[in-house]
Amino acid sequence: MNKSRLFKLLPPLVWLIILSLGWIHKIPESFLSVLTTAFLYGAMATAWNIHALSGVTSLGHAAFFGLGAYGFALAISKHGFPFWTGLLAGACCAVIYALLWILSIDKLRHGSFVLATFVSVEIPRVIIENVETITNGSAGIMNIRVPNLPIPIPTGLQGWYVITVALTGILLWLHHKALFSRWGWGLKAIRDNERAALAVGVPVDFLRRLTLLLSSFFMGVCGGIYASIIGFVEPSVVFGLHFSAIPLVFSLFGGKENAWGPLLGAIILCSLDQLIMVPLFPEAHRAIYGISLFLTLWFLPKGILAWKKTG
Amino acid sequence: MEKNRLIPSPYLTLESIVVERNRQIVIRGLSFTLKRQEIVSIIGPNGAGKSTIFDVITGFLKPLSGRVLFRGIDITGWDPYKICRLGIARTFQIARPFVSMTTLENVVVALMFGHKRIKLQSKDRIYERAREILEMVGLGHKSRTLARCLTLSEQRRLEVARAVATDPEMLLLDEFAAGLSPKAIESAITLIERLRREGLTLLIIDHFLNVTARISDRIIALDQGEIVASGSPEEVLQNPLVAASYLGDNLTLEE
Numbered sequence A: 001m002n003k004s005r006l007f008k009l010l011p012p013l014v015w016l017i018i019l020s021l022g023w024i025h026k027i028p029e030s031f032l033s034v035l036t037t038a039f040l041y042g043a044m045a046t047a048w049n050i051h052a053l054s055g056v057t058s059l060g061h062a063a064f065f066g067l068g069a070y071g072f073a074l075a076i077s078k079h080g081f082p083f084w085t086g087l088l089a090g091a092c093c094a095v096i097y098a099l100l101w102i103l104s105i106d107k108l109r110h111g112s113f114v115l116a117t118f119v120s121v122e123i124p125r126v127i128i129e130n131v132e133t134i135t136n137g138s139a140g141i142m143n144i145r146v147p148n149l150p151i152p153i154p155t156g157l158q159g160w161y162v163i164t165v166a167l168t169g170i171l172l173w174l175h176h177k178a179l180f181s182r183w184g185w186g187l188k189a190i191r192d193n194e195r196a197a198l199a200v201g202v203p204v205d206f207l208r209r210l211t212l213l214l215s216s217f218f219m220g221v222c223g224g225i226y227a228s229i230i231g232f233v234e235p236s237v238v239f240g241l242h243f244s245a246i247p248l249v250f251s252l253f254g255g256k257e258n259a260w261g262p263l264l265g266a267i268i269l270c271s272l273d274q275l276i277m278v279p280l281f282p283e284a285h286r287a288i289y290g291i292s293l294f295l296t297l298w299f300l301p302k303g304i305l306a307w308k309k310t311g
Numbered sequence B: 001m002e003k004n005r006l007i008p009s010p011y012l013t014l015e016s017i018v019v020e021r022n023r024q025i026v027i028r029g030l031s032f033t034l035k036r037q038e039i040v041s042i043i044g045p046n047g048a049g050k051s052t053i054f055d056v057i058t059g060f061l062k063p064l065s066g067r068v069l070f071r072g073i074d075i076t077g078w079d080p081y082k083i084c085r086l087g088i089a090r091t092f093q094i095a096r097p098f099v100s101m102t103t104l105e106n107v108v109v110a111l112m113f114g115h116k117r118i119k120l121q122s123k124d125r126i127y128e129r130a131r132e133i134l135e136m137v138g139l140g141h142k143s144r145t146l147a148r149c150l151t152l153s154e155q156r157r158l159e160v161a162r163a164v165a166t167d168p169e170m171l172l173l174d175e176f177a178a179g180l181s182p183k184a185i186e187s188a189i190t191l192i193e194r195l196r197r198e199g200l201t202l203l204i205i206d207h208f209l210n211v212t213a214r215i216s217d218r219i220i221a222l223d224q225g226e227i228v229a230s231g232s233p234e235e236v237l238q239n240p241l242v243a244a245s246y247l248g249d250n251l252t253l254e255e
């Protein structure tokens, strides 16, 4: 086997090893919990970045996250859906909302797009807060009991770890495609110059919409998994700015144009946050995100994974 | 060639095109036709509407009324990428390179997305063809340079290379000679003649009237969105209306 073939096999192998940690019983809970959080955020950041690769910045992915979480919670606790169907239902809610974006703000760019996405999070949130008979309003849905999974994975935290790592794997593969396939070349052309991309035959609208739909789907899945780990959903939490902004921070920190960037950004910053900032500054631990974003944009505008090339 | 006979005789037809920009009519009921393998130039003073016509043909602007027909197909209002795949490629007056890609990659993207006819399956074949095209426009030695580092005149040639890479049947060149040295203009002319021999139809916008006169079969003179004269280069350039429309414009027959 030649070197490049081996190189291609390496990432899936590493992924399998990391995945298999979920079956080892000796791993301390606290460690596994930090890892699960980091991977879930890594999946979110990667999903967010797939959309960002089409040359626009969204500050509204909390809408997909929240709809995914609510769709899942309602499907499970009110309609008794099985776990996977519940996740799918949540993700479909997110995709439907993404279709509404396509119908309404498809032509916006730059600042006006960012602003429109930012504001759009309020719409599902206000609706959910007000149809109390179905959604329980602003009190949210408590005690989501997740049904047993029909696949042989461990229960409890270990199970969540396995699911998030698996999801991250799928997203990494997709992200890799969005960077390095023919599709990826098209997206790169769009980022560089939309009109020139059109002039050489790149189906700009199609590619951009496709990335949005994929991105919203997986953001919805992340929302569902989050809801099942935490066990409850509340409009003010799942539609919070936190879930719109944090994927952006991780992507920019790790590097937007690197297949591993968003995930590594999430793993590094989440670990810093949970292991160092929380014990030291329990009140202001989240400042790490603001500080790191500021420092990356200042010193390494292409993210930490680009440091070798620039400096 | 067998294929030629099947193609209806007006190759490209513009039928009473009207275009509005910023609430002003900038093209007023313009019509013309092109024959296959013709080289036609559009001339006219600044703001006459030359680039606007390119935008209409390639789908970047929708006309208020009128139709564009290419090989008998009504392409009015089509998406630009579809028109490109149908076989009409263009360059932009101000070069629009993909700045974060190398010169070679710029061409590779055009090869990957351009024309449907081209079925370049293997990656090696695509890169090989991209090098050929760069060689053709004289950028072979710059293939690894980032497009943002090219000089303006190199960026113009890259525009042409990228358009050629989409394997067009018709090529629209906007100000192809602007900013090129006299030597580069000569090689551009050689390239244009070579493309025509390969079967392409060319529509050219150019400010150097002496160059235009040399290469064109026909010239269309435009002023304020209307055709003021059209016909053979001699006819058009001697037309008093054309001279009048250029009055005050410092572009004349000598460069």
Ligand SMILES: Nc1ncnc2c1ncn2[C@@H]1O[C@H](COP(=O)(O)OP(=O)(O)OP(=O)(O)O)[C@@H](O)[C@H]1O
Pocket: B021, B022, B026, B044, B045, B046, B047, B048, B049, B050, B051, B052, B053, B093
């Ligand atoms: N992006 C634009 N938005 C609005 N109006 C425009 C735009 N570009 C050009 N125009 C207007 O359309 C008219 C025709 O412009 P066009 O660019 O087609 O002229 P042109 O013949 O290509 O001129 P030039 O020789 O300067 O390239 C002009 O009146 C111009 O002011």
Ligand SMILES: [Mg+2]
Pocket: B050, B051, B052, B093
């Ligand atoms: Mg122009």
